[in-house]
Amino acid sequence: MLVLVKNKYSISITLLVVISGALIIITNTPIQSTSAQVQGPICPSSNVQHWDKIVFFIKSPSLAGRLHLVPETEYDIKVLDDPHKVADIKQKVVDFLNVPNEPRDSIHILEVGYAMICAE
Secondary structure (H helix, E strand, O other), X not given: OEEEEEOOOEEEEEEXXXXXXXXXXXXXXXXXXXXXXXXXXXXXXXXXEEEEEEEEEEOOHHHHHHOXXXXXXXXXXXXXXXXXXXXXXXXXXXXXXXXXXXXXXHEEXXXXXXXXXXXX
């Protein structure tokens, strides 16, 4: 078992070893920390972007044909998201495909992934 004790100024490591039922404790001298202090956020909130990866297939053969895609085949898109609003995932797909008036039941959502990035 390795026990790591860290405070603002130093790190001390204690190693607990069990050999043939006997407990041996090995302690080293404190190591001075050389890590830098972070002064502000790593990514300013104005640069944070929220993205959805939507995996879907098109159920409608006529829609798939108009889009030159294969029906019942998995596709994915990546779209920017607003984390402060409720998202209509099927509508995001039809908007992305540029068929915003297509019935929502022509799309089947398989999975939605999420990522946050720091865009500069």
